[in-house]
Amino acid sequence: MITRISDEVAAAIAARAPVVALESTIFTHGLPRPRNLRVAIEAEAALRADGITPATVGVVRGQLVVGMSEDEIERLAEGREPVVKASIRDLPIAAAKGLHAGTTVAATAFAAHAAGISVFSTGGLGGVHSGAETTFDESADLRALASLPVVVVSAGVKSILDIGLTLERLESLNIPVVGYRTTNYPGFFVSDSGFDIEHSVDTPEQIAAVAVSRDALGISAALLVANPLPVDEQLQPDLLAHALTDARRAAAAAGITGKDTTPFLLDFVQQATKGLSLEVNVAAYRNNVRLGGAIARALADKRSGPGGRPLLHR
Template sequence: MQTHPERDDDGDDDAGIRGIDGIRGIRIGEAVREALRRGAPVLALESTILTHGLPSPRNLEVGLASEQQVRELGVEPATIGVVDGVAVVGLSPDEIERLCTADGVVKASVRDLPIARAKRLDAGTTVAATAWLAHRAGIRVMSTGGLGGVHRGASETFDESADLGTLATTPITLVSAGVKSILDIGATLERLETLNIPVVGYRTDRYPAFYVTDSGFSLDYRIESPAEAADLAHARDELGLPQAVLVANPVEAARQLDPEFHDRVLAEALAAASAQGVVGHDTTPFLLEHVQRATGGASLEVNLEVYRGNVALGAEIARAVAR
């Protein structure tokens, strides 16, 4: 089916950025548009793992392979990002390559989207921005690696990921392997409770911590199947609640970082950050890079295992939700 660009009131070609429901500022890829119109399952995928989380050329390989993984499960992938200022739900392979290889690609949360649009920037979208754009487009399920959360020392710095606030007002089902272990997991779980965001373990009673299967914190609820995740999403919708549903999917125990090794490396990373005065938004990339170096790249391989597992589960949940 051929689509035609919409035009602004001033007559300028707006590059087809009007969404399927007339939403300005968002362009929906043709395959995603068709799947949504047919009521077929669609899975949203974030792009900051490609633009800021993985080295080149590994990032492009993972981006294209993840989309193929989703298609093989009978689901349409919708990798989301910003290209030349336009928020795109369902990036083309060429656009994924552009975000993976171009210089000057920024990291965009929800607050950055209008800035990226006005300045015509290329951007990878965070969990928050991806979830928000996916929901605006009508996509109901999303997969990521690890969530943002409350940072250590937040009682003094008030440093908390925008992911949490956005997920409190964005009714999507989000599959992740918990929050990154460099964060204050206990405080993050408290914030999720305060924000009325339901968190369930997928076949586990323990909350995962990205690189490791068990963060040391328990969960009140668990589910055993994609169908149960779909039931939970439908129940949330029936009640008219605005929050996301978080499905915590741990990496397989055999593929996690050795927990004792992980704890030792993390302690070293935190000490290094403190000694060098690293604070604010620079903290997360500093800590993750330190962990990657200290583990000889093993943390990167766990990261990829986490992501592949979440993509697979997200696709199964998307199919169950569509049914």
């Protein structure tokens, strides 16, 4: 068997109790050790403290796991064995080769939906890269979210991306986007990217109502909830702008392209901001996990979780 749902998560799904899916790339590839493990464990603990079941998704020895154990999270976080990054296209390869993998936004949303989980909290989304009009460099997250009807809570798309083009792409893919208590689209590290979105929602219950309406209409796309950090917790916009300018120049000078671009730019920004971007990253993730839990509870109260039998089995 190449898929597994933990007993805890399976019981919560069966009882239509609130569950929040969490990705694993944040601790396999996104944060430095040992901070990565602490953040992963703290996110799960925060959800449980609020009566929400966490479902961290990852690949362990080729097995796609929904609801990783603490030992499994620690194993992938410590990196003593090779751990790859897996989007949806990589899952069958990881399964066949028995690999360990952190799951991206796309792969985590895929696993969550297949298991019957309605809500997924992450940090920042992938999107359209600068220069995509010639390179066609676009995250696989976008197409995946166009066909996976989950609620995804994020602090917007990563600031290193072309946010304007990403919002245009989301529109063309018919992926609904709402701002949580704002119509200013956040830019992950900053509360306002400078781009507007049309719709805002004020409560988790309103978000749940939008998700219910989406499902009733038979729309298959994800509902993206843009959840900005409070202004006093964001990275200073001027500092970020200078760091990004320098980071892009450095990437061009070093010939960095393709999938190597995002980690290079994020690492450069972290160094240029003397670690401040890392603290903002963690704060945004915690903020999204909290809101995801509240949305999951609101959906559970409406008894509107996915019906029928999950596609993944223990």
